[in-house]
Amino acid sequence: MFEFDVSYKKDPEEEESAVSTPQVKPKKPxxxxxCELKFTQKSHLASHFLNNHKDIPGAEDLISNKIHSCKYCDYRTINCHNLASHKLSKHKNKHQKSTKSLHCMYCNYSTNNKGNFILHSRRHTNVKFYDCQYCERSCYQKSNLDAHYLFKHRFEPEVENLITSKVYRCELCEFMTLNKTKHGRHITQCCIKGFSRQDSDKCKN
Structure with missing residues (x-):
């Protein structure tokens, strides 16, 4: 039986060539x-200006990126994600308190979204700005009133002129909805069952 040595040994000339081959350094344009520093990316140069030469007149004029400033200290950066991380790590308590600055006077609800806060407050004060033209129903949001029109007064004359939300219709039956997901689910069920408008009473809306 012959035995073969399958181990690989580098040629001395090959090893010398591999060692002597210089590595290509990335260009820093x-x-x-x-100063004498150079960078591979323009954003890195902008950060360098901001962090190391901010006291030199005209240094910030060379920065084309938007500068994001911390409202709690002098920290500044051109990266919005860095600013968010800075606030969480350095000003966690202040940041959390400021992001929930709107507090409900009737319950423990708090939010930093003014629109959501107004909608929530209306539930306590019973303020409803959108009244139905056909009954005594009133709603906090126009989209809720549109849904009411669609399901309670869909056969009233000119009701479609009162609905400002987009209405999704089924071409096989009388089904209508304001919800795109529900419309897609309904269409799939209707098509599978092979209903037509004549079979609309069999189709479950």
């Missing part, structure tokens, strides 16, 4: 105006 963006040079600092105030």
């Amino acid at each position: 963006f040079a600092c105006t105030f």
